[in-house]
Amino acid sequence: MTQPFDTSKPIYRQLADRLYWKILRNELSAGDKLPSVRDTAVEFGLNPNTVSRTYSEMERDGVVETKRGQGTFVTQSEEALTELRERLKDTHIRQFVKEMEAMGFEAEDMINGIQKYIAEERDS
Known part of the structure; x- marks a missing residue:
């Protein structure tokens, strides 16, 4: 079971932080595909719209890249990962x-x- 979310901070930011930690711990490596929005929503007990917003924010941060029809992937940019x-x-x-x-x-x-x-x- 996952840890509950803190009500004092937006859930989409908390989810992004959890995924960032996975990236930093190499549980998700450069080029790895993130679970689908639906799978992530089920895993964390969230609305898919919240997960979608999280993925969008992570893309704006330059940490993930969305490939139309293929999914969302951890960036292969070492510079972006070092910055994170x-x-x-x-x-x-x-x-x-x-x-x-x-x-x-x-x-x-x-x-x-x-x-x-x-x-x-x-x-x-």
Whole structure:
């Protein structure tokens, strides 16, 4: 079963994010065909119009390409995929920093905490 969607953010954007993660984890590779709108709607329990909007947004982002009569495919543009990876990295860093600042941490605290975490993960 898939995770429920957050009501504070448009569902089509959340679905796009989930598909972007699949692309970044290589569950969907460059040139791979995405499931049909209908199959994706069933998988996530969504209206097909929502999935169609998601695919359109992903195409506008340059991450997928629609080939008439064939389906929607992950772009083969390494530049577009690198840009996606950087954009998601920046988004998560920005979110992390805002949350840490809201808890009263300074930049030095964050950096030290990240370095400690990475060192501990390497040792385990």
